[in-house]
Amino acid sequence: MIDWSPLILTFKLALITTLILLCISIPLAHWLAGSKSRIKPVIETLVSMPLVLPPTVLGFYLLIAFSPANGFGQWLDQALGLRLVFSFEGLVLASVIYSLPFMVHPIQSGLANLPDSLKEASYLLGKSRWTTLWKVLLPNIKPALLTGIVLSFAHTIGEFGVVLMIGGNIPGQTKVASITIYDEVEALNYGAANTYSLVLFAITFLILLTVYLVNGRYLKQFWK
Amino acid sequence: MIKARLRKQLWSTEGEMDLNVELSIEKGTFVTLYGPSGAGKTSILRMLAGLLPPDSGKIEVEGQTWFDSGQKTSLAPQKRKLGFLFQDYALFPNMTVRQNLEFALSKGQKSTIIEELLEVMQLTAMADRKPELLSGGQKQRVALARALVPQPGVLLLDEPLSALDGDMRSRLQGFILEAHQRFHLTTILVSHDVGEILKLSDHMLTLFEGKIIKSGKPAEIFSNHEVSGKFQFTGEILDITQQDFIFVISVLIGRNLIKVVADESDTRNLNIGDKVLVASKAFNPIIQKL
Numbered sequence: 001m002i003d004w005s006p007l008i009l010t011f012k013l014a015l016i017t018t019l020i021l022l023c024i025s026i027p028l029a030h031w032l033a034g035s036k037s038r039i040k041p042v043i044e045t046l047v048s049m050p051l052v053l054p055p056t057v058l059g060f061y062l063l064i065a066f067s068p069a070n071g072f073g074q075w076l077d078q079a080l081g082l083r084l085v086f087s088f089e090g091l092v093l094a095s096v097i098y099s100l101p102f103m104v105h106p107i108q109s110g111l112a113n114l115p116d117s118l119k120e121a122s123y124l125l126g127k128s129r130w131t132t133l134w135k136v137l138l139p140n141i142k143p144a145l146l147t148g149i150v151l152s153f154a155h156t157i158g159e160f161g162v163v164l165m166i167g168g169n170i171p172g173q174t175k176v177a178s179i180t181i182y183d184e185v186e187a188l189n190y191g192a193a194n195t196y197s198l199v200l201f202a203i204t205f206l207i208l209l210t211v212y213l214v215n216g217r218y219l220k221q222f223w224k
Numbered sequence: 225m226i227k228a229r230l231r232k233q234l235w236s237t238e239g240e241m242d243l244n245v246e247l248s249i250e251k252g253t254f255v256t257l258y259g260p261s262g263a264g265k266t267s268i269l270r271m272l273a274g275l276l277p278p279d280s281g282k283i284e285v286e287g288q289t290w291f292d293s294g295q296k297t298s299l300a301p302q303k304r305k306l307g308f309l310f311q312d313y314a315l316f317p318n319m320t321v322r323q324n325l326e327f328a329l330s331k332g333q334k335s336t337i338i339e340e341l342l343e344v345m346q347l348t349a350m351a352d353r354k355p356e357l358l359s360g361g362q363k364q365r366v367a368l369a370r371a372l373v374p375q376p377g378v379l380l381l382d383e384p385l386s387a388l389d390g391d392m393r394s395r396l397q398g399f400i401l402e403a404h405q406r407f408h409l410t411t412i413l414v415s416h417d418v419g420e421i422l423k424l425s426d427h428m429l430t431l432f433e434g435k436i437i438k439s440g441k442p443a444e445i446f447s448n449h450e451v452s453g454k455f456q457f458t459g460e461i462l463d464i465t466q467q468d469f470i471f472v473i474s475v476l477i478g479r480n481l482i483k484v485v486a487d488e489s490d491t492r493n494l495n496i497g498d499k500v501l502v503a504s505k506a507f508n509p510i511i512q513k514l
Contacts, residue, residue: 117314120275121367123301124308125328126374135327139318 002195005172006180010200013088013176014156017095018103021152024096025103030133032104033111034119048105050098059165062094066166086168091176094162102151110144111137143215150211154204225251226378226410230271230281234434236262243267243434249412249427251286251377254404256413256421256442259431265414268431269380272412273308274301285378306378307371307409311386313363315355321366322351328373341369344406345399361392365399372407379404381413385420390479397423418446418458418499419478447501456503461496475502 032044050058066084067073076082084090114137122132138145160178167174169183177196184193226249234241243264249255257265270276272283274290277298283291290299316324325338342348345365355363364384371379381400385393401424404411415421421428421442428445430438438445446458459477466472471491473484484502486494494500 115312115314117310117312118316120273120301121308121310121314121370122316122327123275124273124304124306125370126302126330127327128302136316136318140316 002192003180006175006177007196007199009088009172009175010157010177013091013095014153016092017099017156018149018153020092020096021099021103022149025100025107025148026133026138029104029107029111030137032108048101051101055098055159055161056165058098059094059162062090062097062162062166066090085166086170086174088167088173091163091167091174094166095156095159098159098162099152099155102155103148106144106148106151107141110141114140146214147211150207154207157200157204225249225284225286226272226412227284228272228281230268230278230283232264232267232271232276232279234264234267238262241434245431245434245436247429249410251410252408253427254401254411254413254425256415256425256428257431258415258421258428261416263431264434265431266382269308269382269412269414272304272378273306273380274299274304305374305376306380307368307374307376309364309367309371309379309381309384311383313355313360313367315363315366315370317355320352320354321347321358324355324366324370325373328370330374333374337373337375341372344402345369359392360388361396364388364396368399368403372403375407377408377410379409379411381411381415383414383416386416393417393420400424422446422458456501458499458501461494461498461500464491464494464496475500477502 028043028047032040032047063085064070065072066076068077068083068085073083073085076084082089084093118136118140119132122136123129127135158178159176160182163174163176163179167176167179169175169179175183177200181193181196181200184190184196226247228245228247230243230245230247232243234243241262241264245264245268247268257268259265267276271278271281271291278291278293280293281291282289282293285304288299289295289297290304291297316327319327322338322342325341326335329335329338339348342351345368347362347365347369350358350362355366358366367384384400385396388396397420400411400413403409404424413421413424415424425442428438428440428442429436430445447456457477459475459482461473462476462481463474464471465474469487471486471488473486473491473494475482475484482502
């Protein structure tokens with residue numbers, strides 16, 4: 001029998017990361033979709049960096065930044081009692097940064113594709129930016145929201161390099177499924193590696209299939 | 225009373241344009257902005273609504289300052305009590321017709337106005353449908369009803385009927401006119417349609433390259449004061465053909481195609497696509513009941 005804790009830890013990490021991302025990305029994407037600010041290209045670049053940067057680079061810099069041996073890490077440790085290196089909290093933060101583009105991009109393009117007149121009509125009816133976003137814009141980009149949620153969730157499950165750098169390999173704390181698989185293979189324990197891999201394979205397949213079914217409206221014919 | 229002085233540098237397909245207009249519109253009038261595309265008509269509406277900031281100028285409505293570049297004040301679009309009709313209707317797809325109207329209620333406003341507006345715009349039967357299941361004419365009626373929920377004093381219409389066919393247009397014009405009178409609105413319409421302008425507006429402003437070049441009653445502007453014809457219609461030239469020594473000009477008036485005979489000197493400065501006045505004097509029309 002295999003140890004289920006790495007899988008549970010992985011899904012816990014993915015769930016928390018996705019929730020945090022959702023809260024951050026909606027205002028960020030709303031700003032990016034509507035802004036003509038001069039710093040917008042810089043912010044867009046920063047958001048997109050994790051797409052092209054090797055995860056190890058990101059992990060390395062986070063490791064340096066959060067290390068209690070350095071200024072910022074020391075301040076976090078002393079002022080807030082927060083140690084982000086080799087801890088679950090650190091993993092969450094790294095995952096949020098790493099999966100940010102997967103949440104922001106779908107929401108941003110969903111918002112940008114809505115006609116401006118929807119937003120303007122709502123403003124002219126006396127509604128605030130917040131009410132407009134919440135009641136008019138977001139309900140009309142549900143497929144984009146679903147895509148963002150699922151992609152970030154799946155992407156966090158598949159994370160390896162960043163976790164390895166900043167999380168290490170502490171059972172029950174930072175030992176997620178992808179790391180466990182690597183571990184088992186190193187130990188020539190192919191049977192266990194296969195079981196973990198198969199579970200991840202099946203779950204990611206199911207998640208993505210659900211998105212395509214929902215967004216492609218295949219399911220609509222059965223609801224009626 | 226709407227008083228506005230607006231200046232804005234605009235970039236259109238024909239290059240830079242300096243929009244510079246002064247408007248003074250009496251309360252309760254129906255005014256049309258007319259002119260070629262790119263003349264700045266829509267920009268004027270958007271500046272009045274607060275959706276486009278003017279470079280400089282002043283907007284004053286019923287004594288209240290909405291915009292003043294001198295004092296750097298600009299009232300948010302949310303606070304300018306006006307209704308706006310968009311060319312693409314701008315209905316919220318996630319809400320039914322009734323919910324679209326209810327969304328427009330201001331805080332603490334009684335919802336009785338919703339039933340009244342549904343009734344007036346003849347939408348009661350489709351109140352629980354989503355906009356995607358409505359025809360273009362029905363959608364624009366919903367948009368009109370929604371714009372009227374907050375009981376604005378000013379209604380701005382940005383080519384609201386341009387996507388509709390002839391029959392629907394004419395019915396919608398009726399609805400717009402009824403709303404204008406019933407709710408004592410000051411209405412500003414952007415339109416290209418001569419018939420529509422003659423039917424709806426009290427006053428019209430002709431814009432060309434960002435300037436107002438004519439201002440007056442529509443009938444006077446379109447007829448140029450020169451003809452005293454008993455029968456006169458405006459239309460658009462669709463075709464000019466030469467037959468032996470005469471020319472036949474096909475003119476579209478409303479939905480009727482009229483062929484007018486002309487000689488060479490008449491046709492010299494006429495081109496296909498021109499807006500023309502067709503008038504006939506000294507004849508006795510026959511009237512028959514249909």
